[in-house]
Amino acid sequence: MLSPLKAYEIWFRCYGPQGWWPADSTEEICVGAILTQNTSWRNVEEAIAALKKRGWLSLKALCEIREEELCEAIRPCGFYRQKARYLKEFAISIERGFKTLDALFEKPLKEARNWLLNRTGIGEETADSILCYAGRHPILVIDNYTLRIGGRLGWWPGEWDKRQYAAAQRLLMDNLPKDATILGEWHALAVAHAKAHCKKKPSCGSCPLLIKGQTHPPSD
Numbered sequence: 525m526l527s528p529l530k531a532y533e534i535w536f537r538c539y540g541p542q543g544w545w546p547a548d549s550t551e552e553i554c555v556g557a558i559l560t561q562n563t564s565w566r567n568v569e570e571a572i573a574a575l576k577k578r579g580w581l582s583l584k585a586l587c588e589i590r591e592e593e594l595c596e597a598i599r600p601c602g603f604y605r606q607k608a609r610y611l612k613e614f615a616i617s618i619e620r621g622f623k624t625l626d627a628l629f630e631k632p633l634k635e636a637r638n639w640l641l642n643r644t645g646i647g648e649e650t651a652d653s654i655l656c657y658a659g660r661h662p663i664l665v666i667d668n669y670t671l672r673i674g675g676r677l678g679w680w681p682g683e684w685d686k687r688q689y690a691a692a693q694r695l696l697m698d699n700l701p702k703d704a705t706i707l708g709e710w711h712a713l714a715v716a717h718a719k720a721h722c723k724k725k726p727s728c729g730s731c732p733l734l735i736k737g738q739t740h741p742p743s744d
């Protein structure tokens with residue numbers, strides 16, 4: 525069976541570095557991680573551009589602006605009322621609890637993760653995105669693409685879903701270096717692979733994982 529590390533090496537050669545997370549600041553990464561829930565990245569880019577234009581891409585600004593104004597700015601990314609509430613609560617609770625994002629990221633990984641998971645609207649995928657890409661903690665983000673690929677490559681039986689988030693994360697992290705850069709790149713490359721080849725209906729004929737002589741039974 526192709527190991528997660530071997531898949532990473534092949535993906536990296538095939539797709540190259542993905543440059544995640546595309547952002548100018550850790551605050552922008554956190555905002556993007558919250559806004560990207562249930563929408564495409566293109567929509568998030570639009571919402572982030574609107575926030576930047578208004579000078580609202582900072583915790584301080586997010587604390588101060590009115591929720592209705594925030595709704596208008598982030599409207600392109602969908603579920604904007606909920607997400608405006610999540611963003612404001614996130615910014616206010618960081619200000620109250622830590623003053624800065626860095627102070628949160630200096631906490632041990634488990635403590636920082638539990639704190640994030642106790643915020644409204646922040647689930648495991650969002651928390652781990654924030655911790656890996658903004659906090660530079662060695663933790664792997666699991667998403668539906670990874671769950672699909674892992675089932676097809678035989679890392680777990682069939683197509684797991686988000687209920688198996690922790691199990692998939694443990695299994696993959698046990699087989700990858702504990703390094704934030706590698707784990708961040710691994711996740712980005714898995715997304716690239718799922719979009720390029722391992723789609724819902726997979727393009728196995730041109731898949732680099734098979735071209736390189738590795739075989740596995742695609743599940744569909």
Ligand code: SF4
Pocket residue numbers: 676677721722723726727728731732733734740741742743
């Ligand atoms: S061979 Fe097909 S099922 Fe397997 S990883 Fe490649 S695209 Fe996905």
